[in-house]
Amino acid sequence: MKKPLSFLSRESLLQAGVYQYGLIDVQEIPFSPEVRVMCTACPSYNHSWACPPAVGEIDDCRQTCLSYEKMLVFSARYELEDSFDYEGIQAGMRAFKEVCDKVFQLTHQHEGRYLLLSNEGCFRCKQCTWPNAPCRMPDRLFPSIEGYGILVSELARKAKISYVNGPNTVTYFGGLLF
Ligand code: SF4
Numbered sequence: 722m723k724k725p726l727s728f729l730s731r732e733s734l735l736q737a738g739v740y741q742y743g744l745i746d747v748q749e750i751p752f753s754p755e756v757r758v759m760c761t762a763c764p765s766y767n768h769s770w771a772c773p774p775a776v777g778e779i780d781d782c783r784q785t786c787l788s789y790e791k792m793l794v795f796s797a798r799y800e801l802e803d804s805f806d807y808e809g810i811q812a813g814m815r816a817f818k819e820v821c822d823k824v825f826q827l828t829h830q831h832e833g834r835y836l837l838l839s840n841e842g843c844f845r846c847k848q849c850t851w852p853n854a855p856c857r858m859p860d861r862l863f864p865s866i867e868g869y870g871i872l873v874s875e876l877a878r879k880a881k882i883s884y885v886n887g888p889n890t891v892t893y894f895g896g897l898l899f
Contacts (some may be wrong), residue, residue, distance in 0.1 A: 726899065728831050729793060729824075737823035738816070740892070742795040743880030747786050747898065750873040756867055765842030765865070769849045770856040772842050772868040775800035779870035786869070789836065789898035795824060801889045810891050817893035818844065821863055824897060833899055837847060838871070838891040839863035866896055 734742055754889030757779055765772045771881045776782055786792070821839045828835045842865055846857055851885065856862050867875060873894050877884040886892045 726778070726793075727829075729897075730829055733827055734795065734824065737827065738820035739795045739824065740798040740799050740886070741882035742793055743882045745792050745794060745876075745879050747792055748791050749879050750783075750786050750792060750896075751872045751879065752783050752870045753872040753875075753878050754779060754870065756872055760865075760868055763841070763867075765868075768851060769842040769865075770837070770862055772853045772865045775851050775870050776864050782864075782869040782871075784884045785836070786898060789834070791899055792880075793824075793827040793897040793899070794876055794882060794894065795820075795897070796877070796882055796892050796894050798886045798890055798892045801891055803889055806889075813861075813891045813893065814841065815844075817895070820893075822861075824895065825861075828897070829898070836861045836898040838866040838869055838898070840895060841865055841867065863895075866894060871896070 757773060760766050760773050767774060769775065771862060797817050799809065799816060801809040817840055821837055825837045845861065850857060874884045876896070877894060884892070
């Protein structure tokens with residue numbers, strides 16, 4: 722795996738809970754209108770500042786991504802009891818949100834512009850303020866990578882990391898733009 726930035730060392734990423742990572746140019750990010758169609762079936766759709774329609778149209782999301790140079794694509798893998806282990810899937814999701822926080826914290830000591838895209842919606846507040854009031858924690862608002870219209874299976878392929886990581890496991894993906 723390539724070293725993305727001097728302060729995002731392999732050790733610091735693994736310590737944060739990252740399973741695999743890869744670096745791509747933002748021009749390589751695969752957008753797909755079909756992903757946005759799938760978003761409409763998600764409970765977070767129209768219920769979060771991190772998701773559509775709050776994140777804007779897919780072209781807005783693309784332009785936001787293109788205002789950066791690189792994306793560090795990263796994943797975290799969690800064991801499940803079996804493929805129906807809903808509690809395990811939810812626990813993995815919560816753990817992945819902590820991984821995202823830790824990856825983003827690595828950027829804090831370094832000047833630059835960063836945007837972290839995380840898996841699915843934002844669950845920091847019991848009830849999101851969307852659409853009635855501004856986000857309570859805009860500096861910790863990590864938009865949904867799927868909500869941005871990014872085809873994650875193809876993103877993983879471009880970053881040369883695995884999309885599927887064995888039976889009875891779940892893998893979540895994020896992207897750090899810089
Ligand atoms: S931090 Fe709270 S208000 Fe902001 S997007 Fe997340 S849940 Fe909504």
